[in-house]
Amino acid sequence: MKSSSKITVPALKARKGAGPKIAMVTAYDATFARLFEQGGVDVLLVGDSLGMVVQGQPTTLAVTLDEIIYHGRAVARGSERAHLVGDMPFMSYQTGPIPALEAAGRMVKEAGFEAVKLEGGVDYAEHVRGIVRAGIPVMGHVGLLPQMVHSMGGFKVQGIEERAAERILADARALEQAGAYAIVVEAVPAELARRVTEAISIPTIGIGAGPHCDGQVLVCYDLLGMYSDFKPKFVKRFAEAGKLVVEAARSYVSEVQSAEFPTLAHAFGVPKERPAAPELTGAKPVVPGTPPSYGPASDES
Numbered sequence: 001m002k003s004s005s006k007i008t009v010p011a012l013k014a015r016k017g018a019g020p021k022i023a024m025v026t027a028y029d030a031t032f033a034r035l036f037e038q039g040g041v042d043v044l045l046v047g048d049s050l051g052m053v054v055q056g057q058p059t060t061l062a063v064t065l066d067e068i069i070y071h072g073r074a075v076a077r078g079s080e081r082a083h084l085v086g087d088m089p090f091m092s093y094q095t096g097p098i099p100a101l102e103a104a105g106r107m108v109k110e111a112g113f114e115a116v117k118l119e120g121g122v123d124y125a126e127h128v129r130g131i132v133r134a135g136i137p138v139m140g141h142v143g144l145l146p147q148m149v150h151s152m153g154g155f156k157v158q159g160i161e162e163r164a165a166e167r168i169l170a171d172a173r174a175l176e177q178a179g180a181y182a183i184v185v186e187a188v189p190a191e192l193a194r195r196v197t198e199a200i201s202i203p204t205i206g207i208g209a210g211p212h213c214d215g216q217v218l219v220c221y222d223l224l225g226m227y228s229d230f231k232p233k234f235v236k237r238f239a240e241a242g243k244l245v246v247e248a249a250r251s252y253v254s255e256v257q258s259a260e261f262p263t264l265a266h267a268f269g270v271p272k273e274r275p276a277a278p279e280l281t282g283a284k285p286v287v288p289g290t291p292p293s294y295g296p297a298s299d300e301s
């Protein structure tokens with residue numbers, strides 16, 4: 001544990017009812033982890049959504065345990081305070097409680113995850129119990145289960161019919177009884193999310209589940225507005241980062257093509273005239289803990 005204000009499982013559980021609501025976001029690398037943490041995010045999730053938004057695949061199914069661990073290590077390096085959760089990828093836990101425990105153990109030992117998340121309820125209660133018994137906190141996930149995309153017939157809202165709603169309620173109760181400390185509730189009607197939230201004593205974290213959950217999660221690329229041509233109903237863009245990136249790329253290309261960039265001001269080995277004192281230029285001294293960025297900062301470094 002690196003920081004005294006570290007967000008812990010008991011601290012998150014205590015926010016049920018008492019608030020403030022839990023703000024969770026996905027992150028896949030150290031730079032975004034650091035930026036989201038600076039923004040006050042409570043929980044960083046290395047989601048298997050990385051298969052879609054980072055790897056460009058149509059579903060999350062091809063993501064491997066090694067890939068989750070690889071991205072988890074990067075996110076762990078970029079964060080100190082946020083609670084770090086890793087998604088258990090497809091087929092890392094479905095084959096039984098023992099493989100599930102082994103996979104969760106690798107995620108904690110090799111990536112530094114502080115909790116794991118897995119999809120499913122009643123059918124995986126035994127798996128959850130075993131992982132929790134070993135001291136690894138488990139976040140559940142009910143409603144739309146992207147790893148079941150083929151049997152669910154696509155990425156569709158779940159729990160619309162009363163019988164389906166009752167199955168989701170039973171899943172949430174089973175996860176709580178098995179020892180889960182929080183549950184993601186994905187793509188269900190707002191009223192069902194309210195029923196689930198009221199039925200259990202651990203926090204619910206919604207995505208496409210309306211305003212009644214104890215917290216919210218979004219995929220970071222959705223939150224940042226990386227896709228200008230596609231916005232699911234449940235997403236709110238808090239920035240138009242996609243447009244910013246395209247504009248920056250256009251300016252870069254234009255300046256490279258016109259030889260406007262780089263100039264000698266961006267070059268090494270150019271004799272300096274008289275270095276101005278940092279207090280006159282406003283330049284910040286390099287301090288320990290400054291995040292790593294690519295390449296030498298000056299001739300001297």
Ligand code: KIV
Pocket residue numbers: 026045046047048049050087184207217218219
């Ligand atoms: O994989 C993921 O990013 C997730 C969130 C959408 C909850 O499971």
